[in-house]
Amino acid sequence: MSSHELKSGPLEYRTEQGQMNILGFWIFLGAEIVLFSTLFATYAVLFGRTADAPLPGELFEPGTVLIMTFLLLTSSFTCGISIHEMRRGSVKGLTTWLIITLLLGLGFLGFEIYEFIHYEHEGATLQSSAFWSSFFVLAGTHGLHVTLGIGWAILLLLQLAKRGLTPVTSRKVFIISLYWHFLDVVWIFIFTSVYLIGMVV
Amino acid sequence: MQLDEFFVTGEPLIYAGMVSIALVTAATIFILTYFKKWGWLWREWLTTVDHKKIGIMYILSALAMLFRGGVDALMMRTQLAFPDMNFLNSQHYNEIFTTHGTVMIIFMAMPFLIGLMNVIVPLQIGARDVAFPALNALSFWSFLFGAMLFNISFVIGGSPDAGWTSYTPLAGAAMSPGPGQNFYLLGLQLSGIGTLATGINFMVTIIKMRAPGMKMFKMPIFTWSTLVTAFIIVFAFPILTVALALMTIDRIFGSQFFTLTGEGLPMMWANLFWMWGHPEVYIVILPAFGIFSEVIATFARKQLFGYKAMVWSMILIAGLSFLVWVHHFFTMGAGAFVNSVFSVSTMLIAVPTGVKIFNWLATLYKSKIQFTVANLWALAFIPSFVIGGVTGVMLGMAAADYQFHNSYFLVAHFHYVLIAGTVFACFAGLVYWYPKMFGHKLNEKIGKLSFWFFLIGFHVCFFPQYFVGLDGMPRRVFSIIPEWMPLNVISTVGAFGMGIGFVIFVYNIYYSFRYSEREKTGDSWDGRTLEWATPTPVPFYNFATVPHVEDHDAFLDMKKKGQTTFDEEKLEPIHMPSSTGQPFIMMGIMFIASFGLVFEWLWMAIAGLVGVLIMMGIRSFDYDDGFHVEVDEIKRTERSARRL
Numbered sequence: 001m002s003s004h005e006l007k008s009g010p011l012e013y014r015t016e017q018g019q020m021n022i023l024g025f026w027i028f029l030g031a032e033i034v035l036f037s038t039l040f041a042t043y044a045v046l047f048g049r050t051a052d053a054p055l056p057g058e059l060f061e062p063g064t065v066l067i068m069t070f071l072l073l074t075s076s077f078t079c080g081i082s083i084h085e086m087r088r089g090s091v092k093g094l095t096t097w098l099i100i101t102l103l104l105g106l107g108f109l110g111f112e113i114y115e116f117i118h119y120e121h122e123g124a125t126l127q128s129s130a131f132w133s134s135f136f137v138l139a140g141t142h143g144l145h146v147t148l149g150i151g152w153a154i155l156l157l158l159q160l161a162k163r164g165l166t167p168v169t170s171r172k173v174f175i176i177s178l179y180w181h182f183l184d185v186v187w188i189f190i191f192t193s194v195y196l197i198g199m200v201v
Numbered sequence: 202m203q204l205d206e207f208f209v210t211g212e213p214l215i216y217a218g219m220v221s222i223a224l225v226t227a228a229t230i231f232i233l234t235y236f237k238k239w240g241w242l243w244r245e246w247l248t249t250v251d252h253k254k255i256g257i258m259y260i261l262s263a264l265a266m267l268f269r270g271g272v273d274a275l276m277m278r279t280q281l282a283f284p285d286m287n288f289l290n291s292q293h294y295n296e297i298f299t300t301h302g303t304v305m306i307i308f309m310a311m312p313f314l315i316g317l318m319n320v321i322v323p324l325q326i327g328a329r330d331v332a333f334p335a336l337n338a339l340s341f342w343s344f345l346f347g348a349m350l351f352n353i354s355f356v357i358g359g360s361p362d363a364g365w366t367s368y369t370p371l372a373g374a375a376m377s378p379g380p381g382q383n384f385y386l387l388g389l390q391l392s393g394i395g396t397l398a399t400g401i402n403f404m405v406t407i408i409k410m411r412a413p414g415m416k417m418f419k420m421p422i423f424t425w426s427t428l429v430t431a432f433i434i435v436f437a438f439p440i441l442t443v444a445l446a447l448m449t450i451d452r453i454f455g456s457q458f459f460t461l462t463g464e465g466l467p468m469m470w471a472n473l474f475w476m477w478g479h480p481e482v483y484i485v486i487l488p489a490f491g492i493f494s495e496v497i498a499t500f501a502r503k504q505l506f507g508y509k510a511m512v513w514s515m516i517l518i519a520g521l522s523f524l525v526w527v528h529h530f531f532t533m534g535a536g537a538f539v540n541s542v543f544s545v546s547t548m549l550i551a552v553p554t555g556v557k558i559f560n561w562l563a564t565l566y567k568s569k570i571q572f573t574v575a576n577l578w579a580l581a582f583i584p585s586f587v588i589g590g591v592t593g594v595m596l597g598m599a600a601a602d603y604q605f606h607n608s609y610f611l612v613a614h615f616h617y618v619l620i621a622g623t624v625f626a627c628f629a630g631l632v633y634w635y636p637k638m639f640g641h642k643l644n645e646k647i648g649k650l651s652f653w654f655f656l657i658g659f660h661v662c663f664f665p666q667y668f669v670g671l672d673g674m675p676r677r678v679f680s681i682i683p684e685w686m687p688l689n690v691i692s693t694v695g696a697f698g699m700g701i702g703f704v705i706f707v708y709n710i711y712y713s714f715r716y717s718e719r720e721k722t723g724d725s726w727d728g729r730t731l732e733w734a735t736p737t738p739v740p741f742y743n744f745a746t747v748p749h750v751e752d753h754d755a756f757l758d759m760k761k762k763g764q765t766t767f768d769e770e771k772l773e774p775i776h777m778p779s780s781t782g783q784p785f786i787m788m789g790i791m792f793i794a795s796f797g798l799v800f801e802w803l804w805m806a807i808a809g810l811v812g813v814l815i816m817m818g819i820r821s822f823d824y825d826d827g828f829h830v831e832v833d834e835i836k837r838t839e840r841s842a843r844r845l
Binding site: 016130152 | 333401402404409435438439440442443444446450451454455456457458460462463464465466476814821822824
């Protein structure tokens, strides 16, 4: 628990506590991988068990899903740029790119909500069949993570405005960037194994 | 909802429970108020982030849960002693076997071991705290509030009655309506948050905070077992989180994961549950192995035999534990090939476990064994656990399992491994490290008495169950036929023997608190590892100067060289975290949210969750960086603790 600081290297790694928090978050992401893997496995097991509800191929819209994918992948890229700006020591660059990231994330969420409402409208609900239960819980858990990430990042923006770049704020920003990239990776799996495969069935 | 639907009514036993809860609560409030102890309780315990105090709270809560689960067990054994007993009706019996299993595994065994880890692991690796002290407090409060939520079910709303495995469709909304099953789901979910956080916390602590020179393969074996356990927790608990969430959504929001009406799969629950549930068995047995290794090495006065083999066998067991879950339901129709694969992988676990058994025996071989109470528990473990292990291999053979499954043979097997493994280890660990926690030993004479009552009671209780199981007695029945009576009577007598052993154990805590000699050195048993290098009581910062580790059994090495962990020359201010009430408050609000969800009062659940989010926001804006303990204060503390 010593508070002594290193003089070089990325700001977020300069305190021992910073290093431990980042390692702890990596391990947390390991647990998150297990969580999503379980949801994917559930989805795979219940695939096609739609009872009397519509089949996924009848509802999934390539256009919407492609836009969502584009928004989220781009947001991962802008998130990377914001960390790059942080490494350069530019609070302004960091906050600007982080805000762009959040706007892209919000856009993604908007499309996802639109999509869910559309499906409900067509008779595919959480209650209608095992397949649709697993779909809504898998995609919904990812969407909930995105929502939490946005709320969390807004809190960080306030702290950055108040405190500027310190070992603590930079560590927090770095950790949320890990989280954001992770959500992107999960989405790639949802895109391929849920939407692409679902569209041909 | 009517008030008589809210409270459980109609059972004299439960009225007695309500009265005793009311009395204990009133007495506690009176004592705290009369002696003006509320401030002390808040400052010293509810807001503490000290790993030693958190560990003690874990252990105390686990002992209370052991009492509750034990009372459940005695009620079941009373009901099963004679044919046509009318002590419990079938519904009440179902509730009691459900809560007995859940309480013992989730709220007794795991917290007890996590409590010992909390007290000991930072000390063993020469650290001043865990990596995330506030998160550690959060873990404890999440466990305690989860346990409370589960436990109030027997007076409010009704207990779950679908078994601790909660198989669907029995546990689904159609066949188990009402709040009972929701208590199970939310209670486990709430405490599971803390368990996952503990896993992450200990992994980072052990990887990052070891004393200089302590390489991975120089760590004490209990620390190793904690690290391996933490890995299993991190990779198994999210599966439980998902399984519980899916069933909660099924029951409360009408989704179709486990219901046949929407083409859901009830079998999927069994798979998800045991994909977590089997690793869970090793979450509660590997730390126990670690404790036995420490105790046996200390009281055999020898270095642990085959240290590296011990570590690798634990890692191997951890890996295999994820690959055997189907052996919990060979008879559910997975087919011969699948059953064979899981049968073989199950039996493979016997190999690393056998390696460990032989290493303990080799450690004892040609040594001067000290028969202290802690060591008696460890020595009794070896043959008892072997009986449980061998019958486990019998159950692991898929073909034979068709004969044994769901019979008392199975009940005997898992009590043999979990009691002889985990419960004996909890007692061994508590007795062994008691002086480090409280500054005095437990009385050895009374300890031996409680040990013999418990050990003999244990074998008398569970050994006959192998035979009554082979005679065809199924588990989870609430009444027996006359042919099964003799063995069941013996079994019940044994169960009460264990109960007496437990009571004597608790009396010993009181007796020793009053009369035992106070510790002076901190090295109570002539120990080998770093936790004995601190004075007793341990200063809140643990080590005044952090030792440099050069060898296995680091403290033994230090004693040979005449070193201590107090070198006035090398003192520097020590950085420590501040106490905080946030974990307690956050989990208290989470408790309210969960309670709302149990009764499906969504307004309450949503209000609670918003409250939790606000608490997380407050936490995020909290930049309290702790404080420094100055050199003068360290000197004063150490001199008085070491009586210099």
